[in-house]
Amino acid sequence: MFHGSFQPQRQGQTQFPCTHGQQSYPPNEGQQPSRVPDDNPDENPDPQPPSPSVPPLEEMDQFSGYENVDGTPLQPPPSYNEALRLPPPQSQAITTTVPVISEEQARSALLDHVSHNCCFGSKAAKKMKFTNIFRLSAFHYSLESYTEKRSAKWDYEPYHDQVIGGSFNGSVPSPWDIEARPPALFQSNTETMEVPHTASIKPCHDCIGLSRKRCYKCGGRGMTRCKWCNGNGYDCTFCHGYGKKRCSVCKGHGHTACNTCNARGKLKCFIRLTIEWNVHHDDYVDHVEHVVERTSLPDELIRTVSGETVFKQELPRVWPINHFPHENINEASKNLVQRHLNDFQATQKSLLNNFFQRQKIRVIPVASIYSNWNNNSFSYFVYGFEHKVHAPDYPQQCSCGCTLL
Numbered sequence: 001m002f003h004g005s006f007q008p009q010r011q012g013q014t015q016f017p018c019t020h021g022q023q024s025y026p027p028n029e030g031q032q033p034s035r036v037p038d039d040n041p042d043e044n045p046d047p048q049p050p051s052p053s054v055p056p057l058e059e060m061d062q063f064s065g066y067e068n069v070d071g072t073p074l075q076p077p078p079s080y081n082e083a084l085r086l087p088p089p090q091s092q093a094i095t096t097t098v099p100v101i102s103e104e105q106a107r108s109a110l111l112d113h114v115s116h117n118c119c120f121g122s123k124a125a126k127k128m129k130f131t132n133i134f135r136l137s138a139f140h141y142s143l144e145s146y147t148e149k150r151s152a153k154w155d156y157e158p159y160h161d162q163v164i165g166g167s168f169n170g171s172v173p174s175p176w177d178i179e180a181r182p183p184a185l186f187q188s189n190t191e192t193m194e195v196p197h198t199a200s201i202k203p204c205h206d207c208i209g210l211s212r213k214r215c216y217k218c219g220g221r222g223m224t225r226c227k228w229c230n231g232n233g234y235d236c237t238f239c240h241g242y243g244k245k246r247c248s249v250c251k252g253h254g255h256t257a258c259n260t261c262n263a264r265g266k267l268k269c270f271i272r273l274t275i276e277w278n279v280h281h282d283d284y285v286d287h288v289e290h291v292v293e294r295t296s297l298p299d300e301l302i303r304t305v306s307g308e309t310v311f312k313q314e315l316p317r318v319w320p321i322n323h324f325p326h327e328n329i330n331e332a333s334k335n336l337v338q339r340h341l342n343d344f345q346a347t348q349k350s351l352l353n354n355f356f357q358r359q360k361i362r363v364i365p366v367a368s369i370y371s372n373w374n375n376n377s378f379s380y381f382v383y384g385f386e387h388k389v390h391a392p393d394y395p396q397q398c399s400c401g402c403t404l405l
């Protein structure tokens with residue numbers, strides 16, 4: 001057995017101090033990355049390379065306006081509320097002149113619909129008699145709020161002698177004074193940047209400035225147990241009887257380069273500002289028949305077809321619509337505008353020199369059609385400028401996937 005006579009630990013230890021002299025910045029002169037165990041327990045059986053770690057917050061500098069640098073949203077500046085105290089705009093009269101759907105259009109729309117559905121026969125659409133057509137309008141109100149959210153967080157990178165814009169050469173701008181514009185309005189986007197004059201050079205917390213760490217595989221000994229002879233060395237040609245092999249991770253040095261500082265020993269620490277632009281969209285669809293009864297047409301269908309935009313507004317803050325002839329739309333506008341205000345004004349800022357909210361009303365033509373074929377009464381809808389058809393009750397259809405002629 002060679003355990004007693006072979007001292008790989010020494011090999012690892014003596015390497016540490018000789019590189020110190022070359023370093024301009026060893027804050028803990030003479031200190032080792034960490035204590036090398038004296039005894040000889042088994043090396044880490046399942047070694048994982050260490051991942052970079054984050055410097056402790058309490059060692060960071062303090063800057064006014066950045067008391068809260070944990071990545072949570074920053075409070076908006078007082079000027080935000082000023083921008084909201086704008087007078088309401090003049091009400092505009094809204095008129096709706098949506099083209100109505102004729103009988104002929106109602107029939108050809110259904111024929112077209114039938115021809116695209118292999119389970120529908122076309123005879124009923126050709127021969128049906130109209131018993132009633134109700135021309136209605138569906139209303140689609142939508143509100144979008146475009147918001148900007150800012151948050152700040154400490155960040156770091158290995159220090160490679162890059163230029164540092166520290167607090168010694170300028171004051172730190174407050175988070176909302178930093179100029180940033182989204183590439184386009186009403187498009188979500190994120191931008192991050194270093195806050196000027198917040199950078200400083202700190203010793204790496206992970207390796208305490210030494211650029212290297214004790215080897216995670218051999219625990220600093222530089223050697224690992226021979227796998228072939230399980231460490232006993234007996235008749236082993238692989239380890240030549242030593243029972244140990246040079247550590248494959250640290251090549252026998254007992255230490256590896258620090259990943260956190262990229263073996264530089266120093267970190268450039270700075271505040272990183274993250275600016276997030278988001279679009280928040282809400283809408284409301286209304287369609288009624290016989291004045292009060294809501295039609296069975298699914299809302300989703302109304303959202304996807306074209307109609308006439310009868311009202312459109314873009315303002316830093318829109319005001320609820322209160323003069324539309326259809327009262328449900330006024331009510332929906334009031335509710336959604338208030339909800340957006342509650343949800344977004346606490347932590348998000350308007351783009352003061354730009355519009356940040358927009359709302360519109362679209363009117364979509366809808367015909368509710370009642371007809372009869374072969375003593376079968378059925379109804380269907382034709383809707384949108386595209387004359388799309390919703391006809392779940394179409395009488396001439398089969399459920400087996402074949403085509404009826």
Ligand SMILES: [Zn+2]
Pocket residue numbers: 226227228229230231233236237238239240241242243244
């Ligand atoms: Zn061996």
Ligand SMILES: [Zn+2]
Pocket residue numbers: 215216217218219220221222223247248249250251252253254255
């Ligand atoms: Zn090692």
Ligand SMILES: [Zn+2]
Pocket residue numbers: 204205206207208209210211212258259260261262263264265266
């Ligand atoms: Zn380090």
